[in-house]
Amino acid sequence: MNLIKKYQKTLLLPFAxxxxxxxxxxxxxxxxxxxxxxxYIDAKVYFAVAxxxxxxxxxxxxxxxxxxRVNRILLVPIFLVYFGxxxxxxxxxxxxxxxxxxxxxxxxxFVPLFSLSIFVTEKFKDIVPKTIGKIGLVYPLMVFLLVxxxxxxxxxxxxxxxxxxxxxxxxxxxxxxxxxxxxxxxFYRFMVFVRNNTPTYANIVVSPMQDxxxxxxxxxxxxxxxxxxxxxxxxxxxIPDLSVFGPNTFILISWGKEECKPEGCHGWxxxxxxxxxxxxxxxxxxxxxxxxxxxxxRLEDDQYVYGIIEL
Amino acid sequence: xxxxxxFILLISLGVGLPLVLLLIPKQxxxxxxASSYLxxxxxxxxxxxxxxxxxxxxxxxxxxxxxxxxSAPLIFIKKKEVKEFFIHxxxxxxxxxxxxxxxxxxxxxxxxxxxxxxxxxxxPVSLWDSLVLYDFRAHIFAASGxxxxxxxxxxxxxxxxxxxxxxxxxxxxxxxxxxxxxxxFYLSLxxxxxxxxxxxxxxxxxxxxxxxLLIVEPLFYHSLISYTNLAYTxYLSLxxxxxxxxxxxxxxxxxIVSALLxxxxxxxxxxxxxWLGVFIVVFIVATYRKKFRDILTFTLFFFPIHEAWKVFxxxxxxxxxxxxxxxxxxxxxxxxxxxxxxxLLVGEYLYTYVxxxxxxxxxxxxxxxxxxxxxxxxxxxxxxxxxxFTLLGVLVLGTFAFSIGYAGTLAIGDAAKRLSMLFxxxxxxxxxxxxxxxxxxxx
Numbered sequence: 233m234n235l236i237k238k239y240q241k242t243l244l245l246p247f248a249x250x251x252x253x254x255x256x257x258x259x260x261x262x263x264x265x266x267x268x269x270x271x272y273i274d275a276k277v278y279f280a281v282a283x284x285x286x287x288x289x290x291x292x293x294x295x296x297x298x299x300x301r302v303n304r305i306l307l308v309p310i311f312l313v314y315f316g317x318x319x320x321x322x323x324x325x326x327x328x329x330x331x332x333x334x335x336x337x338x339x340x341x342f343v344p345l346f347s348l349s350i351f352v353t354e355k356f357k358d359i360v361p362k363t364i365g366k367i368g369l370v371y372p373l374m375v376f377l378l379v380x381x382x383x384x385x386x387x388x389x390x391x392x393x394x395x396x397x398x399x400x401x402x403x404x405x406x407x408x409x410x411x412x413x414x415x416x417x418x419f420y421r422f423m424v425f426v427r428n429n430t431p432t433y434a435n436i437v438v439s440p441m442q443d444x445x446x447x448x449x450x451x452x453x454x455x456x457x458x459x460x461x462x463x464x465x466x467x468x469x470x471i472p473d474l475s476v477f478g479p480n481t482f483i484l485i486s487w488g489k490e491e492c493k494p495e496g497c498h499g500w501x502x503x504x505x506x507x508x509x510x511x512x513x514x515x516x517x518x519x520x521x522x523x524x525x526x527x528x529x530r531l532e533d534d535q536y537v538y539g540i541i542e543l
Numbered sequence: 544x545x546x547x548x549x550f551i552l553l554i555s556l557g558v559g560l561p562l563v564l565l566l567i568p569k570q571x572x573x574x575x576x577a578s579s580y581l582x583x584x585x586x587x588x589x590x591x592x593x594x595x596x597x598x599x600x601x602x603x604x605x606x607x608x609x610x611x612x613x614s615a616p617l618i619f620i621k622k623k624e625v626k627e628f629f630i631h632x633x634x635x636x637x638x639x640x641x642x643x644x645x646x647x648x649x650x651x652x653x654x655x656x657x658x659x660x661x662x663x664x665x666x667p668v669s670l671w672d673s674l675v676l677y678d679f680r681a682h683i684f685a686a687s688g689x690x691x692x693x694x695x696x697x698x699x700x701x702x703x704x705x706x707x708x709x710x711x712x713x714x715x716x717x718x719x720x721x722x723x724x725x726x727x728f729y730l731s732l733x734x735x736x737x738x739x740x741x742x743x744x745x746x747x748x749x750x751x752x753x754x755x756l757l758i759v760e761p762l763f764y765h766s767l768i769s770y771t772n773l774a775y776t777x778y779l780s781l782x783x784x785x786x787x788x789x790x791x792x793x794x795x796x797x798x799i800v801s802a803l804l805x806x807x808x809x810x811x812x813x814x815x816x817x818w819l820g821v822f823i824v825v826f827i828v829a830t831y832r833k834k835f836r837d838i839l840t841f842t843l844f845f846f847p848i849h850e851a852w853k854v855f856x857x858x859x860x861x862x863x864x865x866x867x868x869x870x871x872x873x874x875x876x877x878x879x880x881x882x883x884x885x886x887l888l889v890g891e892y893l894y895t896y897v898x899x900x901x902x903x904x905x906x907x908x909x910x911x912x913x914x915x916x917x918x919x920x921x922x923x924x925x926x927x928x929x930x931x932f933t934l935l936g937v938l939v940l941g942t943f944a945f946s947i948g949y950a951g952t953l954a955i956g957d958a959a960k961r962l963s964m965l966f967x968x969x970x971x972x973x974x975x976x977x978x979x980x981x982x983x984x985x986x
Contacts, residue, residue, distance in 0.1 A: 355643050359747070364981050367914065371981065374910055377903040378755070378974075384902060385758045392763070393658035400665045408667055408719060415669035453698055454671070457679045461686070 245289050246299040248282040249350065256346055260339035276387070279346055280380035286353045287360050287379075288372060303350050311344045315394070322398025341391040349383075419448055419489075422538040423458035424518040429511055429540060430482050434462045437483040439500040440469050444488030449500075455484075470503055477543050485512070485529075485539035505529040505541055512539040544664070547718030550610075551584065551727070554712075557614025559583025561621035564628060567796035572632045574738020577731040578800060581778060584724070585807035587613070588708035589848060592690075596855075600688030603715050648750040655757055656730050659766040663722035666767075668710075673769040676702065681710030681721070700859045703852045705811040706771050722769045729766030732777040733757045736968055739784050742792070744979040752975040759967045761900075761960065771812050772961040778808035780968035783821050783934065787927045787972075789837075790828055798825070798837055802844035809849045813856075815962060816944075818849065820937035824930050880943065889943050896956035897938070897963040901970075908970040911977040920984060924976045931969040938963065 255275040259266045268274035291300055317337055321328045329337045364371040403410070412420045430436065438455050439445040449455055452464045471483075483505065488498045507529050513536060514521035521536065529541050559579030563570070570578070590609060591601065599605050618625060641649060668678040676699065683693040684707065694700050706724070713721035737753040744752075757763065765773035782804030789797035805821045822841070829837040880886075898905055912928055915921040942959070 352647055355647065359644060361982055364984060366918065366984065367981070370910060370914070374907050374978070377907045377910075381903045381907070382755060382758065385760045385763075388760045389655055389758045389763045392767075393655060396662050396767070397658055400661060411665075411667050412669060451675075453675045457675045457682075460679070460683060 243295050245282075245285050245291070246295045248278070248285050249299050249303070252278040252282045252346060253343070256339070256342040260335050260343065262339075263336055264339040264342075275342070276383050277380065279342065279349070279383045280376060282346075283349050283353050283379050283383070284372065284376040286350060287357055287375060288362055291354070291357070300350065300354060303347055307344075307347045307351055310347050314340055314344045318394045318398045319401070321395060322400075323402040337395070338391050341394065342387055345387055345390055418515070418537070420458075421518040422513055423455070425513045425520070425538065426459060426482070426484065426540060428518065429520065430462060431480060432461050433480060435465055435477065435481040436462050437465045437467050437471070437477065437481060439484065439486050439488070440467065442469075443492040444490040444498055445486055445500065446490055448489055449484050449486040450488075469500070471501060474505060474543070479543075481543045483541040483543065485510075485534065485536070485541060487534075487537040499531045499534060501529065501541070502531055505543075507541045507543065509542040510539060511542070512536040544718045544720060547713040547716035547721070548723065550606075550712060550716050551709075551724065553614070554587045554610060555580040555583040557583070557610060557618060558587050560628070561614070561617035561625055562586070563800065564621050564624045565617075566799050567794060568624060571738035571741050572628065572635060573734045573741070575628065576632075577733075577735035577738060577781070578804075580727055580731045581735070581781070581807070582800070582803055584709055584727075585705060585778070585803070585810060588705050588712075589807075589810060589851070591708050591711070592704055593851070595690060601684050601711055601715060602688060606712060606715060642747065645747055645750055648754050651754055652733065652750075652757060655763065656726075656733070659726040659729055659763065660723060662767045663726045664720055666722060667720055668722060668769050670768050670770070677706050677771060678710050678721070678769060680704070680707040681714055684708065684711040685714035694859055697860055700856055701814075702771060703810045703813050705807065706769065706774055710769070722767070725769050725773055726766050728774045728777050729757070729762065732762070732773075732781070732968065735777070735781045736784075736972070739781070739788060740972060740975055742788060744975055748975060748979050752971055756968055756971050759964075761964050762967060765961075765964070770961070772964060775808050775812045775815070776965040776968070778804045778811060779817050779821070780965050782808060783824075783930050783969060784927075784972055786821060786824055786828070786930060790832070790926055795837065795840060798841055799844050801825070802841045803848075806845045806848035810852060813852055816941050817934055817937050817965065818845070820934040821930070824933050828926065885943065885946060889939070889946055892946075892956070892959070893939065893942060896959040900960050901963065901966065904967065904970050904974070907974050911974050914977055914981070918984075921977055921980055924973065924980070927969075927973050927976060931966070931973055934966070934969065938966075
């Protein structure tokens with residue numbers, strides 16, 4: 233490895249470490265992937281190059297030793313800063329850090345991880361052979377590719393673990409419904425509303441499987457998952473014959489979430505229906521906001537996103 | 544919730560552990576623990592399925608009796624070995640002295656393992672496929688006591704029942720959050736991989752490559768949710784690696800464990816034909832070594848589990864789904880491979896959705912393969928590469944076959960990404976073997 237010997241006495245290693253820190257900080261301020269998008273080579277590549285160089289080059293020279301010492305001093309404060317922001321995000325809402333402090337938490341995670349990687353690599357350094365005669369440069373290439381693979385994955389795993397754990401830490405008292413609401417938002421509340429306002433033996437009529445109801449009431453399997461043991465019946469855009477439904481049949485009123493064409497395509501059912509009772513869901517909870525008895529349901533009178541029509 | 548966790552651990556210790564000790568008494572304890580969970584939960588859910596078909600409802604009492612009925616004789620037979628296993632494991636932990644590097648690796652493994660568990664114990668099942676299908680079936684099984692009510696249309700019969708029945712156990716025991724089972728699959732993957740690799744490399748190397756495996760993005764992500772892909776990956780990859788151990792260690796127990804693990808992969812997901820790849824390797828190795836009885840052994844332990852679901856599925860859907868039909872179907876497709884245009888499409892699809900997400904680990908695997916072929920000292924690892932390439936062949940041919948059978952296959956990239964997860968343990972296993980040997984050459 234003459235190449236390594238040749239560059240041993242240069243400032244290559246300290247420069248690589250310093251430059252990588254700079255790139256990672258820049259990506260924290262701009263966005264993860266910024267370097268790759270504007271300068272063709274991703275910051276993760278510099279990360280992996282710096283770690284590979286650290287594995288193969290001598291660190292006893294003054295400049296390298298200085299950089300490594302600075303890194304050791306900064307490691308804990310950098311981690312504490314990251315933890316602080318990760319906890320702030322968990323305590324508030326997703327993207328709180330971006331909205332409040334205008335930098336990317338998923339970019340910031342690279343900085344402490346790079347610092348930690350340098351620290352750990354120093355410990356690994358002595359057990360990794362520097363050369364393997366027969367295969368020449370293939371060996372450092374393999375090491376570099378492995379390091380790059382680790383960098384790519386470890387940043388995702390660490391970021392996900394820290395963020396999810398900090399969210400959990402600040403939401404320990406959440407119950408099952410709170411957690412499901414976090415995942416499915418108002419649709420989950422609508423399902424709870426239907427469960428609370430229909431008997432378990434009810435027939436539930438749902439909108440057709442098309443936009444704008446696809447991810448919602450338009451998928452009978454999805455609705456069944458929430459409303460079992462109620463029987464789910466899927467209907468067309470215009471229900472051909474309402475008289476086929478017996479007692480204990482409820483039609484779900486659903487505005488629909490996705491975009492659709494032509495204009496005015498939102499809202500279901502799309503025909504007038506003589507109802508025994510119409511119950512509308514409060515937009516901010518799973519509670520009832522309004523009921524109408526012995527009324528005719530008309531789409532044009534509809535003021536709410538979700539409700540049920542009892543036939 | 545605590546009762547469901549205890550019950551799952553009892554299944555591992557009462558069913559899996561004595562069975563694994565019966566098959567491979569001298570296996571590394573960490574691998575034994577991993578196999579105990581995988582084989583325990585897999586075979587127990589299979590027993591639940593059979594007992595339910597016989598007319599016994601899913602209930603706390605019935606599952607407890609079933610657990611007792613299976614585990615009591617097994618523990619009675621292997622009582623001494625189970626006791627010795629725990630003494631040995633305790634001794635290993637007590638006497639272990641870890642180097643700084645090993646401590647770092649262990650620390651990181653604990654961090655990601657605990658993070659996965661914290662998340663799965665906190666979050667309910669909420670992602671679409673699981674909520675609507677795998678977990679929903681479990682809710683109905685637990686509520687109604689029988690399977691029939693869940694299978695109202697073909698949507699619910701498309702996948703076998705391992706994960707659904709495992710969730711059923713949690714619900715029957717009063718639990719609300721069954722996703723921790725998937726963290727256990729993830730931990731079993733790490734432990735099994737470590738134990739299997741440890742048979743050939745140093746503790747340090749084994750720990751280091753286990754870290755590389757467990758930080759793989761899709762594997763970690765799938766440990767937080769309750770899809771079937773992670774469980775499938777764990778069963779199939781460890782089953783395939785067991786074939787390598789069977790040949791190297793000359794112990795038939797590894798072959799039986801392999802047959803069980805691969806069979807249980809088809810009890811998790813039955814559409815993918817990777818089991819065929821493992822079966823082909825076993826057939827070739829057994830023929831080459833003139834151990835023809837081993838083909839029969841593998842068949843005896845693999846096919847009953849694989850066939851049971853096929854027959855049951857056929858009884859529900861009345862669609863031809865026999866194994867013979869499945870193999871004839873693949874053969875028919877192999878006959879129609881002379882379509883360069885389709886090959887190009889399949890190649891592009893695999894490159895975009897499989898090779899690119901694999902990233903540089905695939906490049907390292909290819910370099911390792913070339914080194915294995917060039918350097919005489921590395922050729923002893925040929926079988927591990929042969930297993931991986933056979934499964935890669937199944938992936939290519941399988942994608943080709945699906946592109947003919949289902950027109951929309953090449954439009955869905957996410958499924959291929961999830962499916963190709965199973966290659967990470969195989970790639971990393973091969974790379975670890977090669978790297979360790981390269982370092983030895985240096986010394």
